[in-house]
Amino acid sequence: MAGADEAQEVVRCAYGCQDTTCNASNVSGDGAAGRSVRSYRPHGSLARVLYDKRKADEWLAAYDKRKWYRVDKSKIREDLLDLWIPLGTGPNADQPDKAAEIFLVRSAERSDSLPLQTWHSLARSALSWFISRTSINGLLGRGSMHVFSSEQFQKLMDASGFTGPWHSLVDLGAGDGATTAHVAHLFEKVYATDISPPMRWALAKRKFIVLDVERWHQEAGPFNVILCLNLLDRCDRPNTLLRLLRTSLAPGGRLVVALVLPFSPYVEVGERGNHKPSECLPVRGNGLETQIISLIDRIFAPIGLRCLVWSKLPYLCEGDLGQSYYFLDDVIFVLEAQPVSTRSCNFAVNDGVSLRRNF
Numbered sequence: 609m610a611g612a613d614e615a616q617e618v619v620r621c622a623y624g625c626q627d628t629t630c631n632a633s634n635v636s637g638d639g640a641a642g643r644s645v646r647s648y649r650p651h652g653s654l655a656r657v658l659y660d661k662r663k664a665d666e667w668l669a670a671y672d673k674r675k676w677y678r679v680d681k682s683k684i685r686e687d688l689l690d691l692w693i694p695l696g697t698g699p700n701a702d703q704p705d706k707a708a709e710i711f712l713v714r715s716a717e718r719s720d721s722l723p724l725q726t727w728h729s730l731a732r733s734a735l736s737w738f739i740s741r742t743s744i745n746g747l748l749g750r751g752s753m754h755v756f757s758s759e760q761f762q763k764l765m766d767a768s769g770f771t772g773p774w775h776s777l778v779d780l781g782a783g784d785g786a787t788t789a790h791v792a793h794l795f796e797k798v799y800a801t802d803i804s805p806p807m808r809w810a811l812a813k814r815k816f817i818v819l820d821v822e823r824w825h826q827e828a829g830p831f832n833v834i835l836c837l838n839l840l841d842r843c844d845r846p847n848t849l850l851r852l853l854r855t856s857l858a859p860g861g862r863l864v865v866a867l868v869l870p871f872s873p874y875v876e877v878g879e880r881g882n883h884k885p886s887e888c889l890p891v892r893g894n895g896l897e898t899q900i901i902s903l904i905d906r907i908f909a910p911i912g913l914r915c916l917v918w919s920k921l922p923y924l925c926e927g928d929l930g931q932s933y934y935f936l937d938d939v940i941f942v943l944e945a946q947p948v949s950t951r952s953c954n955f956a957v958n959d960g961v962s963l964r965r966n967f
């Protein structure tokens with residue numbers, strides 16, 4: 609699971625053109641706040657860290673959170689706009705809901721605890737020689753993430769016309785199961801997978817049935833609802849996974865995919881060993897809106913996954929000594945399985961092959 613440090617790295621490097629740059633530059637001392645940080649910076653490393661965190665948190669407090677729930681509608685085709693639903697609250701449905709607010713408050717409290725953050729920092733430095741960041745987070749019980757609340761999930765299901773049965777849910781790449789826990793009570797059986805052993809322990813502790821990462825679709829299923837949240841850009845074979853997702857849905861079932869956009873894959877445990885995926889998901893275009901269209905038209909549709917509803921949310925990650933929390937733009941798609949036409953099939957396969965060659 610992407611931890612605070614990973615989220616920050618993504619914001620700084622891969623998403624340099626987004627609003628979140630201000631966030632990164634604030635922290636690294638390039639923005640307006642950064643200038644004041646340069647002109648006055650306390651002596652002593654701890655004082656400096658605390659001062660920089662205060663500056664970063666001031667920037668977060670002033671950030672217009674309505675942007676988290678909005679898209680530039682002028683850049684989206686009309687037929688796709690019809691599928692968009694807002695997931696924020698308030699009169700314009702563009703404010704964080706209660707669950708997101710609770711996550712932010714808790715995250716700020718934890719990030720302000722000096723003993724806790726010092727312990728995390730020391731343990732991370734020592735453990736990073738042996739295990740992945742996700743596993744370190746799992747062991748330390750830190751770096752929790754928030755995607756959606758139970759109410760937001762039900763809104764997505766309602767808008768997609770899903771009326772049940774609510775027999776089985778599987779959350780693939782579930783991390784510590786924090787998001788799974790928001791929706792688990794709606795289902796009779798809750799399954800989960802994760803490639804990181806400490807995350808699997810965390811999932812088992814929450815009493816979810818943990819399936820094997822390779823054989824999950826043989827061990828159980830088909831499933832009424834499949835969650836694939838922020839996994840396609842973190843797993844080694846996203847194209848293979850998407851095809852499996854389609855065939856593992858029960859009749860009338862729903863697949864919920866969340867993806868951080870702009871797309872920036874980073875694989876912790878993969879065959880290539882260089883953090884690049886073995887299979888390339890052919891997401892086209894640079895901006896968020898262009899990539900949404902590309903995903904719906906060029907990736908989901910050709911393999912028989914029809915988009916019924918989509919929306920946008922912040923992907924929130926617990927903070928650290930750098931700032932109280934981190935956020936990225938997360939786009940959520942609710943999909944249903946459809947028969948695949950021969951033409952679409954060729955298109956998808958050819959696309960995958962031509963892009964694989966480039967890697």
Ligand SMILES: C[S@@+](CC[C@H](N)C(=O)[O-])C[C@H]1O[C@@H](n2cnc3c(N)ncnc32)[C@H](O)[C@@H]1O
Nearest residue numbers: 609610753781782783802803804821837838843
């Ligand atoms: C960015 S985190 C997302 C966690 C959670 N789904 C969420 O949205 O907060 C990606 C997770 O996928 C896991 N992962 C990566 N490749 C995987 C695979 N092939 N199968 C299952 N889990 C995988 C990682 O260990 C990590 O916990």
